[in-house]
Amino acid sequence: MATSPFAEQRATTTRLFNFDLPFIKKTDQPLPEQADISPIHRVLDIASGSGEWAIATAQAYPHMQIVGIDNDAAMVESARAQAKARGVDNVHFTLMNPFQTLDMPDGSFDLVNARFITGFIPAEAWPQVLQEFLRVTRPGGCIRLTEGELPISSNPAFANIGGMISQALFTTGRSFSPEGRLLSSTPALERLLQDAGCQDTRQVVSITNFSAGMEAHADLSQDFSRTYRLVQPFLLKAGVTTQEEIEQLYQQMQGEIHSDDFGAVGFYLTVWGKKP
């Protein structure tokens, strides 16, 4: 069920966006919207990748036990090494496909967290995947989803690669857009949680401005340079660009993101709901 646009690179959990990481780095608040974190002890992080979110959360909230799952063995190893290097012992990484039946008992977690997973699974697989997230959540526990739309940029090559990703995700049935302009994931989330059976759903919007001169610029420009390189085989396979065109655009984008007039803002939406 779950092949990612990045599968060809074996970096199967390279997510499109990490808009939330600069804020977490700055404030040490990985769950800023949760009014009361004291009842949250066991947290599952879906597609934990290199472990940034899980490790930051474990560090910020020592009373929690964080479990990160990912189906890429190299990523799991790297996340474990990161946690060890930083001396964080309340986080654990397990090799497991996060989008199939989870090898975990019912009601194991107080919070299941999935960030920026658009692209990892077909749009039509979301209901089934959320059912499984809900199964491993305890009654009264919470599912928390964070997704972004394409970054809005004043620079054409950076914006155009985003547009190609949007088009390719539409073509391959991985976005919620009816025609590929944007991803349309963010407006879909609340209803998906409600249809899965969640109650008291809430939404909160955030932005990260990673224009030249902003604090988030260094981390996110590096992140996008990596992601927009790794996504190229997927774009070629989806037929939205040619090798020559994408190489030229990527070069131009590198120039743009390191120039003084680079302008980019990412809107992202966090939606959460309770398991009854």
Added chain:
Amino acid sequence: METYDPAKTKNWYILGDSSTEGVHLIEQDVNFNTSMGGLLPEQSQESLSHIYHVLDVACGPGGWALELGQAHAHMQVTGIDISANMIEYANAQARASGLDNVSFKVGNITEPLDFSDASFDLVNARHIEEVIPVTAFPPLFQELFRITRRGGIIRITGSEWGVTNSFAYETLMRQLLRASRIAGLDFSADGRNIGIAPWLRRFLRDVGCVNIQERPSFLDFSAGALQQSGGYRDLTLAFELMQPFLVGVGVVAPQEFEELKQRLSVEMLEDSFRGIVYTLTAWGQKP
């Protein structure tokens, strides 16, 4: 049919300035004031108590200025707009509500503003990306800076319109973005967004503002969401009014537009309809 000719009329209202557009803008004011969590939700009570003179540029029918004057009796609120129709309506509203601290006058924000230096504690501009060309922004910000007192606030709000799961909505948005580009109203680098969001902070910084901050908000007009009916009225009216603009600049044929509009009103009322508008407010201080 009406035509869109800003060069002749000096009026960039892409929806015209008819009374129907007035109704649309009133609806839009109510929706945005609600979704943004108030009129000046980012300002503390302490900061509000030091704000006496407020200007709202491109105020349309005056919804924001009227509400602000009503909520804060100590403020003197002025609104300017290029449309005499809008100003007449707004002044009538102020009189009808007995608000003598709110007034409106006709003014063109693409020309030097008829106010002395340092006249205002707060200058507010909402959704002006819909009414003035991109090239008019830098000189406008110079003017806003000039008429703001030292320590005063310049505040700008821009919207990326909507992202939805409706085929008709997304198709009309693409046409609107193409037409905006032709008309010179387009900030977008790729035709997929309005593209105003990354510019707000930059405009403030470039004129010399300090302590610049940003605050996002969103308006959920999905089926079943609180703002579904307001969003439906606002957007169906907006697309209705957009016809002369879209057809006039030639991005869509009248017949195709008619079909998309019909399809839009069906899709937006379906139980599966999902849609969110993202908005960003940026504000900074004149040092």
